[in-house]
Amino acid sequence: MNKTEAIVDTFYKSFALRDYKTMQSFYHEDATFSDPVFNVLKSNQLKAMWHMLCERGKDLTITHGTIGYFDNSARVTWKATYTFSKTGRIVHNEIDARFFFKDDKIIQHFDNFDLWKWMRMALGTPGLILGWSGFMQEKVQTEARKGLDSFIKKHSEYI
16 A cells, blocks of 8 residues: 555545544645535635534445555545435435645545535435526535534634
């Protein structure tokens, strides 16, 4: 197992255990993260996001698989299954992740998934009917960011 594979493997195993502190330890101080819900997050924001998701994910299960590991990058598929708290609906999200490393730390992390599919699972009929629209997707992104900002305000280590 090379270094990047060991980092990513431990990262997702830590996520499955809701061990956000170990997850955070793998990020470079200048790291960035992006996905279809949170858009772009900088280092402290992305660390807060993992803390929030681990803390709130009472029934969260995580699995991951291998696509490719290289010296300074990795591509991984992972799955998250959880109850979306606002609707009580079960979500089975499949994510394609790309990692880039600097100084043996994650400097860039990109998660990609089908936001409309996620909205159909998380929101039900409104997500099915309107989840494709930019308006609805922006609404979900705005709500997610408000939730993260509120979480950060309650946890001064991220300010």
